[in-house]
Amino acid sequence: MDTSIEPSPPAALPSSEPVARVVLKPRKARPFFGRHPWVLDSAVDRVDGPAADGDVVDLFTDQGKFIARGVYNSQSRIRVRLYTWKAGESLDENFWRARLQAAAGLRAQHGFDDRGQAARLVSSEGDRLSGLVVERYADQLVLQVTAKSMAVRLPLLIPMLQELWQPRGITLRTEREMNKAEGLSLKEGTIVGDVPEGPVFFTEHGVRYGVDLQAGQKTGFFLDQRDNRRAAASYARDRRVLDVCCYTGGFSIAAAALGGAHEVLGIDSSAKAIAVARAHAELNSQTRVQFEEADAFQKLENLYQQRELFGLVIVDPPKFARTRQHVEEAMRAYHQLNRLAVNVLEPGGILVTCSCSGHVTREDFMFTLAEVSERTGRDIQILETRGAAPDHPVNASCLESEYLKCLVCRVG
Numbered sequence: 001m002d003t004s005i006e007p008s009p010p011a012a013l014p015s016s017e018p019v020a021r022v023v024l025k026p027r028k029a030r031p032f033f034g035r036h037p038w039v040l041d042s043a044v045d046r047v048d049g050p051a052a053d054g055d056v057v058d059l060f061t062d063q064g065k066f067i068a069r070g071v072y073n074s075q076s077r078i079r080v081r082l083y084t085w086k087a088g089e090s091l092d093e094n095f096w097r098a099r100l101q102a103a104a105g106l107r108a109q110h111g112f113d114d115r116g117q118a119a120r121l122v123s124s125e126g127d128r129l130s131g132l133v134v135e136r137y138a139d140q141l142v143l144q145v146t147a148k149s150m151a152v153r154l155p156l157l158i159p160m161l162q163e164l165w166q167p168r169g170i171t172l173r174t175e176r177e178m179n180k181a182e183g184l185s186l187k188e189g190t191i192v193g194d195v196p197e198g199p200v201f202f203t204e205h206g207v208r209y210g211v212d213l214q215a216g217q218k219t220g221f222f223l224d225q226r227d228n229r230r231a232a233a234s235y236a237r238d239r240r241v242l243d244v245c246c247y248t249g250g251f252s253i254a255a256a257a258l259g260g261a262h263e264v265l266g267i268d269s270s271a272k273a274i275a276v277a278r279a280h281a282e283l284n285s286q287t288r289v290q291f292e293e294a295d296a297f298q299k300l301e302n303l304y305q306q307r308e309l310f311g312l313v314i315v316d317p318p319k320f321a322r323t324r325q326h327v328e329e330a331m332r333a334y335h336q337l338n339r340l341a342v343n344v345l346e347p348g349g350i351l352v353t354c355s356c357s358g359h360v361t362r363e364d365f366m367f368t369l370a371e372v373s374e375r376t377g378r379d380i381q382i383l384e385t386r387g388a389a390p391d392h393p394v395n396a397s398c399l400e401s402e403y404l405k406c407l408v409c410r411v412g
């Protein structure tokens with residue numbers, strides 16, 4: 001038979017059927033029956049079979065009872081990521097397509113399929129696709145792969161993403177730390193289609209923003225804060241607003257454009273972020289918004305010394321607790337930053353305070369506010385307890401996916 005006319009075989013993909021059994025140590029099985037998707041190396045007793053990184057494996061108790069099916073990675077502390085609790089379900093093309101379709105369906109139901117806007121289309125554990133994040137900015141997709149399981153399946157997943165969302169281009173974003181933690185060698189950049197040189201513009205609650213997806217000027221956007229920006233803006237009318245750690249100006253511009261703030265000052269330590277924030281103010285013809293490159297702690301201290309007061313202060317610092325070991329240190333930083341913020345709030349002013357550290361619980365974060373109240377002698381009333389927007393669903397079995405806390409408070 002002449003095989004020369006046969007199409008070339010697809011790039012070798014990892015198995016969709018289990019090639020090995022991962023057996024847990026005694027008394028380690030409970031969280032995985034509880035559908036937590038991360039099996040840490042410390043819980044694993046042994047691997048029976050020839051599992052290569054990225055292969056499908058089954059998880060068993062030390063007593064030989066099946067728990068779940070997932071993907072193996074010897075290079076990660078998360079030794080197995082679990083994807084299904086149905087015995088015998090293949091992790092084949094249909095399986096991954098169905099998961100992506102479910103994510104797409106949820107977005108469509110909530111109105112996130114508007115191509116003039118931006119949305120998170122796939123949110124890792126929140127969409128039962130641990131290790132994959134997909135965001136859409138207008139007609140461009142941006143992918144973040146944080147697990148070997150997804151990295152090795154990209155040749156399978158990318159055509160599905162194209163089919164589902166028909167983007168003009170797809171860009172891959174990587175983080176060096178993540179590549180290291182999972183043993184990935186992914187390279188950042190355009191994967192398919194056209195990605196423009198300049199910014200890609202989109203609308204959020206009627207406000208215009210741009211993100212630059214190409215290396216050089218690269219900027220990102222925090223879509224999880226979308227509805228919190230609008231909520232904060234609703235307290236801004238005729239007030240003097242301070243936006244601490246403003247990044248590219250989202251809360252600031254929303255406060256002016258949607259909220260009718262009297263004036264807004266946004267501060268951030270990144271010169272690049274401030275330059276984009278100024279461009280965003282101009283894009284939305286907002287002349288009452290000023291931005292300044294400054295250290296948050298220093299600037300708040302200076303404003304306090306100068307007896308400057310604001311009616312609304314927004315505090316949205318970066319992740320202070322990168323690991324569980326950093327929680328105590330992070331709590332001190334949250335305390336200090338919020339105390340400084342309260343010091344520049346007029347009586348009856350509004351504090352919108354955020355934490356995106358997954359290791360700091362909502363309760364811990366509220367406790368910080370109680371301590372701030374004690375230290376400053378100001379009463380703090382929590383008016384709204386908020387989280388990430390609904391295109392960032394939280395997996396009830398993996399509370400690490402509930403990382404964003406946003407509290408709207410009145411400070412007496």
Ligand code: SAH
Nearest residue numbers: 245246247250268269270295296316317318
């Ligand atoms: N509120 C923003 C997102 C904030 S991200 C939005 O809605 O888009 C956190 C920001 O904190 C980053 O832009 C980072 O540059 C800034 N940052 C980190 N440390 C800082 C410091 N010590 N002082 C001021 N800004 C800081």
